[in-house]
Amino acid sequence: MKLVIHGKNIEITDAIREYVDQKIEKAVNHFQTLTTEVDVHLSVARNPRINPQQIAEVTIYANGTIVRAEEGSESLYASIDLVADKIARQLRKYKEKRFDKRHETLKAEESLSDQQPVVTLALDRTPELPPTVVRTKYFAMPPMTVEEAMEQLELVDHDFYMFRNAETNEINVIYDRNHGGYGVIQPRNNNGHTHHNGKNGKANHSVSERESFKV
Known part of the structure; x- marks a missing residue:
């Protein structure tokens, strides 16, 4: 397992590196076969008005899936403890979902279901951007x-997740709605139409009211 620590x-002193290594190794101990790389980002806020002051963020690359957790407190070591516990829970959830998916595949011939979870878009959020770009991720x-994007959203500890839609090959964003459920943001093409067809060219109404923004 490759462990990378950023500050x-x-x-990043030897003591901090040793503590991170000890805690993260313990957190992923039962998931070594799934984990290929662990990226740890530690940061301390310079502005005293920012709380919490000391943040620990862990991103795990597991067989093409990203599992992420972030925690903060007034102590860096406490933040590391908290994020190690959280990432262990996230990995456990990911492993359970993998098991459930395999189990469902085995029973697919016995019982097939075309139902999909309801995904709606809320327009009650006002987008806010930071004054400057502070981090770039690839x-x-x-x-x-x-x-599948919904499952990823649950694993990355964010309130949104950007993905390439397998049906349209376009970039979409799925996010947690303030009042519950999920929303999907899709691009709108030049003629004002959106691509939301299901299989065989039929409109997919099982995912209700997928509205779109022009991007």
């Missing part, structure tokens, strides 16, 4: 279904 506004974007 922002903090020196990651692979293999095509996936909305349902």
Whole structure:
């Protein structure tokens, strides 16, 4: 397992590196076969008005899936403890989903279901952008279904997840709605139409009211 540790506004001392290595290794001990790389980002806020002050973020690359957790407190070591516990829970959830999916595949011939979870778009959020770009992230974007994107959203500890829609090959964003459920943002083409057809060219109404923004 490859472990990479980054620091922002903090020196990564041997003591910190050893503590991170100990905690993260314990957290992923039962998931070694799934984990290929662990990226740890530690940061300390310079502005005293920002709380929590010390943040620990862990990103795990597991067989093409990204599992992420972030925690903060007034102590860097406490933040590392918290994020190690959280990432272990996230990995456990990911492993359970993999098992359930394999189990469902075995029973697919006995019972087939075309139902999909309801995904709607809320327009009650006002987008806010930071004054400057503080971090740039790059990651692979293999095509996936909305349902697979929902699973990824639960694993990355964010309130949104960007993915390439397997049906349309377009970039979509799925996010947690303020009042519950999920929303999907899709691009709108020049003629004002959106691509939301299901199989065989039929409109997919099982995922209700997927509205779109012009991008």
